[in-house]
Amino acid sequence: MGLFVFLPLVLPLTAWPIARLAEQHLHPRTATRVLAGVGALLALCSTLCLALIMVVGTAQLPGNPLPDSWSDPEVREAVPYDEVAGRLAIPALAAVAVAAVRTLWRHHRVRRRAERALEGLPPSSVAVLPDEAPYAYALPGGRGSSGGRVVVSAGMLARLDSRERRALFAHERAHLAAGHHRHLLAARLAARANPFLRPLHTAVAYCAERWADEEAAGAIGSRRVMARAVGKAAMASRGRPFDVPAGFATGPVPRRVAALLGPVPPARTWPPAFTAAGVALWTAAAGTAVSALSSANSAVALFLVLKAATPL
Numbered sequence: 001m002g003l004f005v006f007l008p009l010v011l012p013l014t015a016w017p018i019a020r021l022a023e024q025h026l027h028p029r030t031a032t033r034v035l036a037g038v039g040a041l042l043a044l045c046s047t048l049c050l051a052l053i054m055v056v057g058t059a060q061l062p063g064n065p066l067p068d069s070w071s072d073p074e075v076r077e078a079v080p081y082d083e084v085a086g087r088l089a090i091p092a093l094a095a096v097a098v099a100a101v102r103t104l105w106r107h108h109r110v111r112r113r114a115e116r117a118l119e120g121l122p123p124s125s126v127a128v129l130p131d132e133a134p135y136a137y138a139l140p141g142g143r144g145s146s147g148g149r150v151v152v153s154a155g156m157l158a159r160l161d162s163r164e165r166r167a168l169f170a171h172e173r174a175h176l177a178a179g180h181h182r183h184l185l186a187a188r189l190a191a192r193a194n195p196f197l198r199p200l201h202t203a204v205a206y207c208a209e210r211w212a213d214e215e216a217a218g219a220i221g222s223r224r225v226m227a228r229a230v231g232k233a234a235m236a237s238r239g240r241p242f243d244v245p246a247g248f249a250t251g252p253v254p255r256r257v258a259a260l261l262g263p264v265p266p267a268r269t270w271p272p273a274f275t276a277a278g279v280a281l282w283t284a285a286a287g288t289a290v291s292a293l294s295s296a297n298s299a300v301a302l303f304l305v306l307k308a309a310t311p312l
Contacts, residue, residue: 005052006085007294008045012196014287015039019203021280027265028210029178035207036183038284039200043190045295047096053089099192107185114139118151126169127151134159134236136168138175148176159236163220164229170216171226178215180208206252213256214265227260 018038022031118127118139127139127149134156140148150172157165175181183204191201217226234253259265272278 005049005294008042008049008291009194010196011287011291012042012046012194014283015042015197016199018280018284018287019199021276022284023203023206025276025280026207027267028207028214031207032180032183032204032211034281034284035200035204036186038288039190039197039204040186041288042291043193043197045291046194047093048295050089050093050096053085054093056086096193100189103185103189103192107188111139114151118149125149125173128157129153131155134233136172136233138172138180140176140179140181150176156233156236159232160229163222163225164232166220167216167222167226167229168233170219171212171229174212174215174219175208178208178211180212183208206255209256210259213260217260223260223264227257230260231257 019035022035026034114137117129121127121129125148129151131153132155133153136150136152136156138148139151150169152168152172156168160168187197187201187204191198213226213230217223220226230253
Protein backbone atom coordinates (compact mmCIF):
# COMPACT_ATOMS: atom_id res chain seq x y z
CA MET A 1 0.00 0.00 0.00
CA GLY A 2 2.74 2.46 0.97
CA LEU A 3 2.12 6.19 0.88
CA PHE A 4 -0.68 5.67 -1.66
CA VAL A 5 -3.01 4.86 1.22
CA PHE A 6 -2.92 8.54 2.19
CA LEU A 7 -3.67 9.81 -1.32
CA PRO A 8 -7.49 9.92 -0.96
CA LEU A 9 -7.06 12.17 2.08
CA VAL A 10 -5.19 14.90 0.17
CA LEU A 11 -6.66 14.69 -3.34
CA PRO A 12 -9.74 16.70 -2.23
CA LEU A 13 -7.34 19.68 -2.08
CA THR A 14 -8.06 19.99 -5.81
CA ALA A 15 -11.69 20.85 -4.96
CA TRP A 16 -11.08 24.62 -4.95
CA PRO A 17 -9.74 25.02 -8.53
CA ILE A 18 -12.22 22.43 -9.83
CA ALA A 19 -15.13 24.29 -8.21
CA ARG A 20 -13.99 27.65 -9.57
CA LEU A 21 -13.53 26.39 -13.11
CA ALA A 22 -16.84 24.52 -13.07
CA GLU A 23 -18.77 27.54 -11.76
CA GLN A 24 -17.35 29.85 -14.39
CA HIS A 25 -17.22 27.69 -17.50
CA LEU A 26 -19.75 24.84 -17.27
CA HIS A 27 -23.49 24.88 -17.72
CA PRO A 28 -25.03 24.96 -14.20
CA ARG A 29 -26.77 21.64 -14.83
CA THR A 30 -23.49 19.92 -15.72
CA ALA A 31 -21.57 21.66 -12.94
CA THR A 32 -24.12 20.64 -10.28
CA ARG A 33 -24.10 16.99 -11.30
CA VAL A 34 -20.33 16.75 -11.76
CA LEU A 35 -19.39 18.55 -8.55
CA ALA A 36 -21.92 16.66 -6.42
CA GLY A 37 -20.80 13.31 -7.86
CA VAL A 38 -17.10 14.11 -7.55
CA GLY A 39 -17.55 15.33 -3.99
CA ALA A 40 -19.50 12.25 -2.92
CA LEU A 41 -16.97 9.85 -4.43
CA LEU A 42 -13.95 11.68 -3.01
CA ALA A 43 -15.62 11.73 0.41
CA LEU A 44 -16.28 7.97 0.25
CA CYS A 45 -12.68 7.35 -0.75
CA SER A 46 -11.24 9.48 2.05
CA THR A 47 -13.54 7.82 4.59
CA LEU A 48 -12.47 4.38 3.38
CA CYS A 49 -8.87 5.52 3.69
CA LEU A 50 -9.43 6.50 7.32
CA ALA A 51 -11.14 3.18 8.00
CA LEU A 52 -8.21 1.22 6.57
CA ILE A 53 -5.73 3.17 8.66
CA MET A 54 -7.94 2.77 11.73
CA VAL A 55 -7.92 -1.01 11.38
CA VAL A 56 -4.17 -1.00 11.78
CA GLY A 57 -4.27 1.54 14.60
CA THR A 58 -7.01 -0.25 16.50
CA ALA A 59 -5.27 -3.62 16.24
CA GLN A 60 -2.36 -2.24 18.27
CA LEU A 61 -4.48 -1.13 21.22
CA PRO A 62 -4.67 -3.49 24.19
CA GLY A 63 -8.01 -5.13 24.80
CA ASN A 64 -9.30 -4.71 21.25
CA PRO A 65 -11.59 -7.46 19.89
CA LEU A 66 -9.53 -7.94 16.71
CA PRO A 67 -7.26 -10.96 16.20
CA ASP A 68 -3.81 -10.50 17.74
CA SER A 69 -2.22 -11.36 14.41
CA TRP A 70 -3.61 -8.14 12.90
CA SER A 71 -1.05 -6.19 14.90
CA ASP A 72 1.88 -8.23 13.58
CA PRO A 73 4.76 -6.32 11.94
CA GLU A 74 3.73 -7.61 8.49
CA VAL A 75 0.35 -5.92 8.88
CA ARG A 76 1.77 -2.72 10.34
CA GLU A 77 4.20 -2.40 7.45
CA ALA A 78 1.23 -1.99 5.11
CA VAL A 79 0.63 1.52 6.48
CA PRO A 80 3.54 3.99 6.71
CA TYR A 81 3.94 5.67 10.10
CA ASP A 82 1.33 3.25 11.39
CA GLU A 83 1.69 4.16 15.07
CA VAL A 84 0.92 7.85 14.53
CA ALA A 85 -1.44 7.53 11.56
CA GLY A 86 -3.40 4.67 13.06
CA ARG A 87 -4.03 6.43 16.35
CA LEU A 88 -4.97 9.70 14.65
CA ALA A 89 -7.38 7.92 12.31
CA ILE A 90 -9.53 6.68 15.18
CA PRO A 91 -10.78 10.09 16.41
CA ALA A 92 -10.84 11.41 12.84
CA LEU A 93 -13.18 8.63 11.69
CA ALA A 94 -15.31 9.09 14.79
CA ALA A 95 -15.61 12.81 13.99
CA VAL A 96 -16.67 11.98 10.42
CA ALA A 97 -19.36 9.60 11.69
CA VAL A 98 -20.69 12.14 14.20
CA ALA A 99 -20.74 14.91 11.57
CA ALA A 100 -22.60 12.70 9.09
CA VAL A 101 -25.22 11.68 11.66
CA ARG A 102 -25.73 15.29 12.73
CA THR A 103 -26.12 16.41 9.11
CA LEU A 104 -28.69 13.72 8.36
CA TRP A 105 -30.56 14.44 11.57
CA ARG A 106 -30.66 18.17 10.83
CA HIS A 107 -31.86 17.44 7.29
CA HIS A 108 -34.67 15.27 8.67
CA ARG A 109 -35.59 17.84 11.33
CA VAL A 110 -35.78 20.66 8.77
CA ARG A 111 -38.01 18.56 6.52
CA ARG A 112 -40.32 17.67 9.39
CA ARG A 113 -40.54 21.29 10.53
CA ALA A 114 -41.36 22.43 7.00
CA GLU A 115 -44.04 19.75 6.68
CA ARG A 116 -45.62 20.71 10.00
CA ALA A 117 -45.87 24.32 8.81
CA LEU A 118 -48.15 23.10 6.00
CA GLU A 119 -50.46 21.02 8.17
CA GLY A 120 -54.10 21.95 7.62
CA LEU A 121 -53.55 23.37 4.15
CA PRO A 122 -55.29 21.69 1.20
CA PRO A 123 -53.03 19.33 -0.79
CA SER A 124 -51.72 21.11 -3.87
CA SER A 125 -48.48 21.74 -5.70
CA VAL A 126 -48.35 25.31 -4.35
CA ALA A 127 -48.82 26.29 -0.70
CA VAL A 128 -49.31 29.97 0.16
CA LEU A 129 -48.71 30.74 3.84
CA PRO A 130 -50.40 33.82 5.38
CA ASP A 131 -47.08 35.28 6.49
CA GLU A 132 -46.01 38.87 5.86
CA ALA A 133 -42.32 37.92 5.91
CA PRO A 134 -41.22 37.42 2.28
CA TYR A 135 -39.82 33.96 1.52
CA ALA A 136 -40.24 31.09 -0.92
CA TYR A 137 -38.75 27.61 -1.11
CA ALA A 138 -39.16 24.17 -2.61
CA LEU A 139 -40.22 21.35 -0.30
CA PRO A 140 -39.52 17.92 -1.85
CA GLY A 141 -42.06 15.14 -1.53
CA GLY A 142 -41.56 12.53 1.14
CA ARG A 143 -40.73 8.88 0.65
CA GLY A 144 -43.27 7.16 -1.53
CA SER A 145 -44.59 10.43 -2.95
CA SER A 146 -43.66 12.29 -6.08
CA GLY A 147 -43.24 15.91 -6.98
CA GLY A 148 -43.21 18.14 -3.93
CA ARG A 149 -44.63 21.55 -3.09
CA VAL A 150 -43.69 25.13 -3.77
CA VAL A 151 -44.09 27.08 -0.53
CA VAL A 152 -44.39 30.85 -0.73
CA SER A 153 -45.51 33.50 1.74
CA ALA A 154 -48.16 36.10 1.05
CA GLY A 155 -45.54 38.73 1.81
CA MET A 156 -43.33 37.50 -1.04
CA LEU A 157 -46.19 37.42 -3.55
CA ALA A 158 -47.16 40.97 -2.61
CA ARG A 159 -43.72 42.25 -3.57
CA LEU A 160 -43.66 40.72 -7.07
CA ASP A 161 -45.70 41.46 -10.16
CA SER A 162 -47.44 38.75 -12.17
CA ARG A 163 -44.48 37.93 -14.45
CA GLU A 164 -42.08 37.84 -11.51
CA ARG A 165 -44.41 35.48 -9.67
CA ARG A 166 -44.33 33.16 -12.68
CA ALA A 167 -40.53 33.30 -12.53
CA LEU A 168 -40.57 32.42 -8.83
CA PHE A 169 -42.86 29.43 -9.28
CA ALA A 170 -40.88 28.22 -12.31
CA HIS A 171 -37.64 28.47 -10.31
CA GLU A 172 -38.93 26.43 -7.38
CA ARG A 173 -40.54 23.86 -9.67
CA ALA A 174 -37.17 23.44 -11.38
CA HIS A 175 -35.63 22.63 -7.99
CA LEU A 176 -38.26 19.95 -7.43
CA ALA A 177 -38.11 18.49 -10.94
CA ALA A 178 -34.31 18.13 -10.86
CA GLY A 179 -34.15 16.83 -7.28
CA HIS A 180 -31.67 19.48 -6.22
CA HIS A 181 -32.14 18.57 -2.56
CA ARG A 182 -30.31 15.30 -3.25
CA HIS A 183 -27.35 17.08 -4.83
CA LEU A 184 -27.20 19.52 -1.94
CA LEU A 185 -27.38 16.79 0.69
CA ALA A 186 -24.65 14.77 -1.04
CA ALA A 187 -22.38 17.82 -1.22
CA ARG A 188 -23.08 18.70 2.42
CA LEU A 189 -22.25 15.17 3.61
CA ALA A 190 -19.07 15.19 1.51
CA ALA A 191 -17.96 18.46 3.11
CA ARG A 192 -18.55 16.97 6.56
CA ALA A 193 -16.53 13.88 5.67
CA ASN A 194 -13.53 15.88 4.43
CA PRO A 195 -13.10 19.63 5.10
CA PHE A 196 -11.12 19.98 1.86
CA LEU A 197 -14.41 19.38 -0.01
CA ARG A 198 -16.16 22.45 1.39
CA PRO A 199 -15.51 24.46 -1.80
CA LEU A 200 -17.47 21.83 -3.72
CA HIS A 201 -20.39 22.17 -1.32
CA THR A 202 -20.48 25.94 -1.82
CA ALA A 203 -20.19 25.52 -5.59
CA VAL A 204 -22.99 22.95 -5.74
CA ALA A 205 -25.31 25.25 -3.78
CA TYR A 206 -24.60 28.10 -6.19
CA CYS A 207 -24.82 25.99 -9.36
CA ALA A 208 -28.12 24.43 -8.25
CA GLU A 209 -29.61 27.93 -7.94
CA ARG A 210 -28.17 28.88 -11.32
CA TRP A 211 -29.61 25.70 -12.84
CA ALA A 212 -33.06 26.56 -11.51
CA ASP A 213 -32.63 30.16 -12.72
CA GLU A 214 -31.84 29.01 -16.26
CA GLU A 215 -34.73 26.53 -16.34
CA ALA A 216 -37.14 29.18 -15.07
CA ALA A 217 -35.86 31.80 -17.51
CA GLY A 218 -36.48 29.39 -20.37
CA ALA A 219 -39.96 28.56 -19.07
CA ILE A 220 -41.12 32.19 -18.84
CA GLY A 221 -39.19 33.29 -21.93
CA SER A 222 -37.30 36.20 -20.36
CA ARG A 223 -33.94 36.18 -18.61
CA ARG A 224 -34.37 39.85 -17.67
CA VAL A 225 -37.64 39.20 -15.83
CA MET A 226 -36.00 36.28 -14.06
CA ALA A 227 -33.08 38.48 -12.97
CA ARG A 228 -35.46 41.18 -11.76
CA ALA A 229 -37.49 38.68 -9.75
CA VAL A 230 -34.38 37.27 -8.06
CA GLY A 231 -33.09 40.75 -7.24
CA LYS A 232 -36.40 42.04 -5.86
CA ALA A 233 -36.94 38.90 -3.78
CA ALA A 234 -33.45 39.14 -2.31
CA MET A 235 -33.85 42.82 -1.43
CA ALA A 236 -37.22 42.22 0.22
CA SER A 237 -36.34 38.99 1.99
CA ARG A 238 -35.71 39.11 5.72
CA GLY A 239 -34.82 35.46 5.87
CA ARG A 240 -36.79 32.27 5.92
CA PRO A 241 -38.65 30.94 8.97
CA PHE A 242 -36.21 28.02 9.08
CA ASP A 243 -33.44 26.53 7.03
CA VAL A 244 -34.62 24.82 3.83
CA PRO A 245 -32.78 22.97 1.04
CA ALA A 246 -33.53 25.37 -1.80
CA GLY A 247 -34.86 28.91 -1.42
CA PHE A 248 -35.60 31.53 -4.08
CA ALA A 249 -33.55 34.46 -2.73
CA THR A 250 -30.52 32.50 -1.53
CA GLY A 251 -26.90 32.16 -2.50
CA PRO A 252 -24.74 34.89 -4.05
CA VAL A 253 -27.64 36.84 -5.57
CA PRO A 254 -25.51 39.49 -7.36
CA ARG A 255 -23.66 36.75 -9.25
CA ARG A 256 -26.94 35.07 -10.15
CA VAL A 257 -28.41 38.31 -11.46
CA ALA A 258 -25.26 39.13 -13.43
CA ALA A 259 -25.29 35.66 -15.00
CA LEU A 260 -28.95 36.03 -16.00
CA LEU A 261 -28.22 39.38 -17.63
CA GLY A 262 -25.38 37.81 -19.60
CA PRO A 263 -25.47 35.29 -22.45
CA VAL A 264 -27.08 31.88 -22.15
CA PRO A 265 -24.47 29.36 -20.92
CA PRO A 266 -23.40 26.68 -23.41
CA ALA A 267 -25.49 23.54 -23.12
CA ARG A 268 -22.77 21.07 -24.14
CA THR A 269 -22.38 18.33 -21.56
CA TRP A 270 -18.67 17.67 -22.16
CA PRO A 271 -16.71 20.67 -23.53
CA PRO A 272 -13.50 20.38 -25.58
CA ALA A 273 -10.46 19.31 -23.56
CA PHE A 274 -8.34 22.37 -24.45
CA THR A 275 -10.66 24.87 -22.78
CA ALA A 276 -11.04 26.02 -19.18
CA ALA A 277 -14.25 24.01 -18.84
CA GLY A 278 -12.58 20.96 -20.35
CA VAL A 279 -9.65 21.29 -17.94
CA ALA A 280 -12.10 21.43 -15.02
CA LEU A 281 -13.90 18.26 -16.09
CA TRP A 282 -10.78 16.30 -16.94
CA THR A 283 -9.08 17.36 -13.70
CA ALA A 284 -12.14 16.31 -11.69
CA ALA A 285 -12.37 13.00 -13.55
CA ALA A 286 -8.65 12.27 -13.19
CA GLY A 287 -8.50 13.19 -9.50
CA THR A 288 -11.59 11.13 -8.71
CA ALA A 289 -10.29 8.14 -10.67
CA VAL A 290 -6.91 8.27 -8.93
CA SER A 291 -8.57 8.56 -5.52
CA ALA A 292 -10.96 5.68 -6.24
CA LEU A 293 -8.21 3.44 -7.61
CA SER A 294 -5.95 4.24 -4.69
CA SER A 295 -8.71 3.45 -2.20
CA ALA A 296 -9.61 0.21 -3.98
CA ASN A 297 -5.96 -0.84 -4.21
CA SER A 298 -5.39 -0.11 -0.52
CA ALA A 299 -8.56 -1.94 0.51
CA VAL A 300 -7.69 -5.05 -1.51
CA ALA A 301 -4.07 -5.00 -0.35
CA LEU A 302 -5.00 -4.66 3.32
CA PHE A 303 -7.65 -7.38 2.97
CA LEU A 304 -5.07 -9.77 1.54
CA VAL A 305 -2.57 -8.88 4.26
CA LEU A 306 -5.12 -9.39 7.03
CA LYS A 307 -6.32 -12.64 5.46
CA ALA A 308 -2.76 -13.94 5.31
CA ALA A 309 -2.13 -12.90 8.91
CA THR A 310 -5.34 -14.42 10.27
CA PRO A 311 -4.84 -17.95 11.62
CA LEU A 312 -7.13 -20.63 10.23
